[in-house]
Amino acid sequence: SIALIAAMKVGFVGLGAMGAPMAANLLHAGHELSVFDVNAEAMKNLVAKGARAATSPADCAKGVQVVVTMVPDDVVLREVTCNEADGLLVELKGVHLSCSTVHPDTSRELAKLHAAQGSQYVGAPIFARADGVGRRLASFVVGGDDDAIAAAMPVLLALSSERVHNFGRDPGAGNVVKLCGNLMIGSAIESCAEALSLAEKSGLDRKAVMTMLSSSIFDCLIYRGYGDRVAARAHTPSDPLVGPGFALELGLKDIGLALDVAKQTRTPMPMAAALHQRFVAASARGYGQMDWSAIALSVSQDAGIDVSANASHSTAIASRGLNANAKRKRKGQNAQAASSDIVNAATRSAASSSFNNNADISALNTNINPTTSPNFTAKSTNPTDPTNPTNSAAVALSPAAAKAAEKRRERARLKRQRARDLKREAKIAAGTYRPRNTAGGRPRADGSTDGNSDAHVEAAEMAVAEMEAAAEAAAFAEGAQAEAEAADMMMAEAEGDVAAAELLSPAVAD
Incomplete structure (x- = not known):
C-alpha cells in the first residue's frame, strides 16, 4: 500500500x-x-x-x-x-x-x-x-x-x-526497452490499419472484424485499445475511445530514436524503417497533434478509401486543442513568446526584400526585433505587419531569458553560415557559382550588377539572420526543433538502411 x-x-x-x-x-x-x-x-x-x-x-x-x-x-x-x-x-x-x-x-x-x-x-x-x-x-x-x-x-x-x-x-537500459515497446505498439497499429483496410475494401464491416479478432486470437490490451480506435477511426484526443491520447509527433520521434539506436548497434530493422515513413507521411498530412493511431488514416488513404470526414474533423479538433494548450502556456508570460508567428511572418517578408542602404536595415531591425521594437505585441490587427500602430506593448526579457536567447542567436548564426558555405560549395561543384563584385554588387548574367553593394547585401543577410534568431528564441525553438528532429530522423533512417545493406549484402555495399 x-x-x-x-x-x-x-x-x-x-x-x-x-x-x-x-x-x-x-x-x-x-x-x-x-x-x-x-x-x-x-x-x-x-x-x-x-x-x-x-x-x-x-x-x-x-x-x-x-x-x-x-x-x-x-x-x-x-x-x-x-x-x-x-x-x-x-x-x-x-x-x-x-x-x-x-x-x-x-x-x-x-x-x-x-x-x-x-x-x-x-x-x-x-x-x-x-x-x-x-x-x-x-x-x-x-x-x-x-x-x-x-x-x-x-x-x-x-x-x-x-x-x-x-x-x-546502465542508465540508458530502460530507454532501450521503452523504444522497443513503442516500436512494437506502432507496428501493431500499422498491422491493424492494414488488415482493416483489406477487410473494408472486401466489403466487410471493419468494426465487426476488429471485434472478432480482439476478442479471440488478439485478446490483449494493445489490440483491444488501439484496434477499436483504428476500426472506428477515432484518433482525436478527448474522444471516449482515445482519452488524452499520445501525439503522433511524439510517436514519430520515438520511432526515429529506435532507428538511431539500430544504426549504432548495426541492427537491421526494415519494418521500423517502413513504419517511420508511415509516421512521416501522416505528419505531413497534418495529423501530428492527433493520437498516434492516426497513422491508420494514412493507411486507408493509400488504399483509396475516403477518410476526409474523419481526417478533417479530427485535425480540426486536435488543432483547437493545440491552440488552447498554447494559449494556456503563454498566459502570464511576456509578449515575446506569444508573438512568434508575427516575428516569423515579418522575418520571411524581410528575407525576400532588397535593402539599398544601412539605414533601411537598421530601421527594419528596430521594427521587427521584439526586444527593441516599441511597436510590437502579441495581438496585432494585422498579424503580418509588425509596424501596426495598434501594437504598443514593449517586451522585457529576464537575465536568464536574455542569456538563453543570445545562445540561440549564436547557434542560428553558425547554422546559417554553414548553410551558406554548403550552398556555395554546391554551386562551385555545379559550375554555377558567380563571385560577388565588391565594387558594384552581385553580377547578373549579362555582366551588369543589381545595384546593391556587397556590404549592403552582407548587412542585410546579417540583419535577417539576427531576426530569425530572435524569432527562434521567441518561439522557444519549437518550430526549428521539430524540423531538425524530423531531418535527424530521416538521416538516421537512411544511415540505418546503409548499415542494413552492409550487413545483408557486404559485397554489394562495398
Whole structure:
C-alpha cells in the first residue's frame, strides 16, 4: 500500500498530460512535493492540493531527495537539467528520476554529469497512457546504480502498483526497452490499419472484424485499445475511445530514436524503417497533434478509401486543442513568446526584400526585433505587419531569458553560415557559382550588377539572420526543433538502411 511508504521531499518538473496525474499520485501518497512547469496554469491544481510552486527547475530540485522529470524529448530534458542558470544540476543533491522517452545516450550522458555534480541519475521511462497513470497502472523500466534506484523506489511505488522492472546499472537500459515497446505498439497499429483496410475494401464491416479478432486470437490490451480506435477511426484526443491520447509527433520521434539506436548497434530493422515513413507521411498530412493511431488514416488513404470526414474533423479538433494548450502556456508570460508567428511572418517578408542602404536595415531591425521594437505585441490587427500602430506593448526579457536567447542567436548564426558555405560549395561543384563584385554588387548574367553593394547585401543577410534568431528564441525553438528532429530522423533512417545493406549484402555495399 502506498500509505506505508515513508514520506519524502520530492520535486516534479513537467506537468503535462502524463506528469500532472503522476504528481497528484505523489501528493496522495503523502510526499512533500514541489512542482514546476513553464505553464503556470498547470501548477495551480497541484498547489491547491498542497504542492509548492517552484520558480525554476533548480528551485524545484532544491532540498529534495528525488526530483522527477516528465518532459517531451531530449532537447527539453537537457535544458531542464543542464541550464547553467536554473537547471536541476544547479541545486540537486539527490536522485534525478527521468521518466521521459529519450535516446539511451542522453541518459548515459546525463548520468555522468550528475555524478560529476554529486547527484545521481536513474533512467525510468514509463509505459502507460495518460488515462491509466492516475490509476497507478503504469509500468516503469529502470536503469542506473543500485543505490540510486533504491533511493528512488518509494517514489516509483507511489506511481505504480509494483510494476517496476530493473534492467541493470546502465542508465540508458530502460530507454532501450521503452523504444522497443513503442516500436512494437506502432507496428501493431500499422498491422491493424492494414488488415482493416483489406477487410473494408472486401466489403466487410471493419468494426465487426476488429471485434472478432480482439476478442479471440488478439485478446490483449494493445489490440483491444488501439484496434477499436483504428476500426472506428477515432484518433482525436478527448474522444471516449482515445482519452488524452499520445501525439503522433511524439510517436514519430520515438520511432526515429529506435532507428538511431539500430544504426549504432548495426541492427537491421526494415519494418521500423517502413513504419517511420508511415509516421512521416501522416505528419505531413497534418495529423501530428492527433493520437498516434492516426497513422491508420494514412493507411486507408493509400488504399483509396475516403477518410476526409474523419481526417478533417479530427485535425480540426486536435488543432483547437493545440491552440488552447498554447494559449494556456503563454498566459502570464511576456509578449515575446506569444508573438512568434508575427516575428516569423515579418522575418520571411524581410528575407525576400532588397535593402539599398544601412539605414533601411537598421530601421527594419528596430521594427521587427521584439526586444527593441516599441511597436510590437502579441495581438496585432494585422498579424503580418509588425509596424501596426495598434501594437504598443514593449517586451522585457529576464537575465536568464536574455542569456538563453543570445545562445540561440549564436547557434542560428553558425547554422546559417554553414548553410551558406554548403550552398556555395554546391554551386562551385555545379559550375554555377558567380563571385560577388565588391565594387558594384552581385553580377547578373549579362555582366551588369543589381545595384546593391556587397556590404549592403552582407548587412542585410546579417540583419535577417539576427531576426530569425530572435524569432527562434521567441518561439522557444519549437518550430526549428521539430524540423531538425524530423531531418535527424530521416538521416538516421537512411544511415540505418546503409548499415542494413552492409550487413545483408557486404559485397554489394562495398
